[in-house]
Amino acid sequence: MTAGSDADGRPAVVPDPTATAPGRGAHLHPTTECYDLAVRRRAFGRALRSDPGLPSAPVSDYLTTRAPHG
Numbered sequence: 001m002t003a004g005s006d007a008d009g010r011p012a013v014v015p016d017p018t019a020t021a022p023g024r025g026a027h028l029h030p031t032t033e034c035y036d037l038a039v040r041r042r043a044f045g046r047a048l049r050s051d052p053g054l055p056s057a058p059v060s061d062y063l064t065t066r067a068p069h070g
């Protein structure tokens with residue numbers, strides 16, 4: 001994941017599954033458990049050295065689409 005823009009062009013934490021986006025990135029296990037823990041700990045702002053209130057909905061949406069459906 002990296003700091004970028006959401007679908008509306010607003011600043012947000014966005015997924016970077018290929019790890020090719022420019023700038024500082026951070027690793028997150030692709031599970032909702034790890035995402036929820038990172039949100040609770042407010043880890044995105046620290047990891048990306050950005051605004052601690054940066055929305056992370058694009059990452060949540062990405063993880064939701066990757067979840068196994070069974």
